[in-house]
Each structure stands twice: as structure tokens, then as C-alpha cells.
Amino acid sequence: MADRIDALLRFLFHQQRLRRRELLVGIAAAGAMAACRQAATPTPAPVAFGTPTPSGAGATPPATAADTLLVPGYDDPNRWKGRTLVVTSWGGALQDALRKAIYEPFSRLTGCQIVEDTTDEAKLRTMVESGRVEWDVVDVGTEAVIPMGRLNLLEPLDYSKIDTKDIFPELVLEHGIGYYYYSTCLAYRKDKFPQKPPNSWADFWDVQGFPGVRAFQKYAQWGPIEAALLADGVPIDQLYPLDIDRAFRSLDRIKPHVRVWWEAGAQPAQLLSDGEVDLTDAWIARIQFLIEQGSTVLGYTWNQGRLSSDSLVIPRGSKNVDVAHDFINFALRPEIQRGFAMIYPDGPANKRAFEALPPERVAVLPSAPQNKALQVYPDYQWWAEHLDAVVERWNAWVAA
Numbered sequence: 001m002a003d004r005i006d007a008l009l010r011f012l013f014h015q016q017r018l019r020r021r022e023l024l025v026g027i028a029a030a031g032a033m034a035a036c037r038q039a040a041t042p043t044p045a046p047v048a049f050g051t052p053t054p055s056g057a058g059a060t061p062p063a064t065a066a067d068t069l070l071v072p073g074y075d076d077p078n079r080w081k082g083r084t085l086v087v088t089s090w091g092g093a094l095q096d097a098l099r100k101a102i103y104e105p106f107s108r109l110t111g112c113q114i115v116e117d118t119t120d121e122a123k124l125r126t127m128v129e130s131g132r133v134e135w136d137v138v139d140v141g142t143e144a145v146i147p148m149g150r151l152n153l154l155e156p157l158d159y160s161k162i163d164t165k166d167i168f169p170e171l172v173l174e175h176g177i178g179y180y181y182y183s184t185c186l187a188y189r190k191d192k193f194p195q196k197p198p199n200s201w202a203d204f205w206d207v208q209g210f211p212g213v214r215a216f217q218k219y220a221q222w223g224p225i226e227a228a229l230l231a232d233g234v235p236i237d238q239l240y241p242l243d244i245d246r247a248f249r250s251l252d253r254i255k256p257h258v259r260v261w262w263e264a265g266a267q268p269a270q271l272l273s274d275g276e277v278d279l280t281d282a283w284i285a286r287i288q289f290l291i292e293q294g295s296t297v298l299g300y301t302w303n304q305g306r307l308s309s310d311s312l313v314i315p316r317g318s319k320n321v322d323v324a325h326d327f328i329n330f331a332l333r334p335e336i337q338r339g340f341a342m343i344y345p346d347g348p349a350n351k352r353a354f355e356a357l358p359p360e361r362v363a364v365l366p367s368a369p370q371n372k373a374l375q376v377y378p379d380y381q382w383w384a385e386h387l388d389a390v391v392e393r394w395n396a397w398v399a400a
Helices: 002-021 030-036 092-110 121-130 142-150 201-205 224-231 244-257 267-273 284-292 321-331 334-343 351-356 380-399
Strands: 047-049 084-089 113-118 137-141 177-189 214-217 258-262 279-283 298-313
Touching (some): 084 092, 084 321, 092 113, 092 321, 092 334, 121 137, 137 142, 137 321, 142 298, 142 380, 177 201, 177 267, 177 284, 177 321, 177 334, 201 224, 201 244, 214 244, 224 244, 224 380, 244 258, 244 380, 258 267, 267 279, 267 284, 267 298, 279 284, 284 298, 321 334, 334 351
Parallel strands (some): 084 137, 214 258, 214 279
Antiparallel strands (some): 137 298, 177 279, 177 298
């Protein structure tokens, strides 16, 4: 059992690096996205902050929303004075948004110095097993939380120190808690389907009714299995446990019509923008970035999308477990979640975050009530038990 979990974890780590860490830098610019398809982003050196530095002698930095934000329960600027917390995420535009929305406000409101680094789950494992743990809070894909917990790499979370009453319940796990959602949905070129755009996976599978060049992701665990079953008529609330044989029969029907099997999160938006494909599954944050920059050709539907989440975990052996719990609690406050959602189009984990968001912003967030209701959230317990077998079969199927 331990060997199987170990292999599963290595697989997840490898795929996360391919899909996320190498491709998040520059996603706010279409040109940079093209470059991202060809080169990995180097891991930056750790960044520390905690005391604002004026830009010149006697200068006072301009006030920002992060400088004036108030969070109930966080009104003591000396709460963690003299303490340092090392926090990791995936780099690029995502980590820039997390810094503005979470790291800097926590530092200002508690006196804790935050040191940033880039998530590398293999490095986390080495730290824990060697007894030399340098990190305190790590952002990981939620699909890795259960396997990592089984390998005893993580501290169990003390939920007496984390307020979860307004957190979506599926995010609350023993060894980690989800703090934002992202979605993989059907995206398309609007000029290709001006009268009737595709609105379901059945439409994607319908190559006669919706003709066009198709792309599909190359990874089984982020949506293709669910999409295949939905295309075959399985109701969204009856997907789990997944009927793998039925899924592959459905996939056999669409495979001849898929021209590109994308491997990196930035590819679908670029493929659509360049006109290389007409419809594909895609990480919707990437599509939304280009729409906000003025693209008029990209469209997508939340219907039958596949929600995923990222979670915060504490490596076993962290020397700052007390501060780490407080940081996680802070990151989940509605005020903080709201600020992050305004900067970056991923969905809040806290239901109350939507209360003061502009309606136009709510409309583009994966976990907004009207969008969340249309999507499926994976059963991560099911995937922890079956991922290795499903992926082995999937990889053989793609290669055949």
C-alpha cells in the first residue's frame, strides 16, 4: 500500500510541475503565454518581507487596499512580532496575487515576517523525511493532500484554530484545507459558433452538430473522465463512483476528432486565440485573463465544468505550527478571500466572500453559487484509491 501511495504521489508531483509551476509566469499577457509553452520558469529565490521600505529618503509608500484592510480578530500588529513564516505557492501571476491579498496583509496585521518560496512537493518530502523542515505553509493541489497525509508528510490540522463555518465543506480535509477553486470547462471560439455555441460535453462530442478542430487535455485526473461520462448522459450528481469502462467507451468516440492533446495549462487559451483549434477543455482563469485584456473571440461555458481546488498544508515538523494555523485561518477570512478574488479570477472558498463582490466579478468566479451549481467537484477520496490504475489505462489509451 505504501509503495502504491508513493508512486501516486510522485506522479501527482510530476504532473503539477508540468501544468502549473512552469506556466504561471506571464499568463496575464498573450505574448508571454506563447513563450510559456516552450520554456520552464526558473524557481525564484525566496522572497522575504514584513517591514515596508520607503522608495527614497523620508518617503512614505502610497497606501494600497492591503495597507488599509481590516480583518476582524486581527487587530494586534504585534501578535506574531519576531516570528517568521515560510509560505510557498506556484509562482508567477498567482503568487503575485496571493502576496497582495494574503501575505502582505497578514504581515502588516500581525507583525509576522513572511518569507516566500515556490512549491515543490518533492522538496517538501525530502525536508520532512530528513527532519530539516524549512517550510511552514505549502500550497498544494488538493488531489495530493490525502496521499501526502497517508505518507505522514503533513501535520493534521487543528480545526479549533481554523474557522470553517463558512467554508465549502468539501474543502475541509484532515491534513489540508482548500482555499481557492479553479475550473476546467468547455471553451471555444465565438466566431466559429456565432449562432449556437457549444454548451455541454455532449455538444463537444457532437462533431456533426458542432464541427471544428478539437483539442483535449492529456491528463486523466483533471477532467476528461468526468467529461466523457457527462457526454454519454450520466447526470452530474451521479458521476461518482466513476464508471471507467463506460468513460473509455465514450472517449473512443471522440478520440479520432481530437487534433491536439494539450499538456500545459496555458496551451488551450493560446490554441484558441491563434485559431489552431475551435473548441477544447481549458483552465478558465487563462481564458478569462485574455477576455479581460480585450479578446472578443474567446467564449466558455460553466455548464458541466470540473471544479478543482488548491489546499494549504503544514509540513510535518514545521517549527511554526501555531503561526501556520493562524495564517491559514487568516487566508480563509471572507475579507481576504474577497480581495484575492478581485485580483485573480479563481473562486473563493468562503461563501461570505461573495457578499460584497461586484456582480460582474462574481459572474466570472468558479465557485460563485450560480457557477458552482453547474459543475462537478471531484471525489478526491475516490481518486486517491483509483488514480494509478486509471492513469495507467488512460496513458495506454492516448498512446494507442
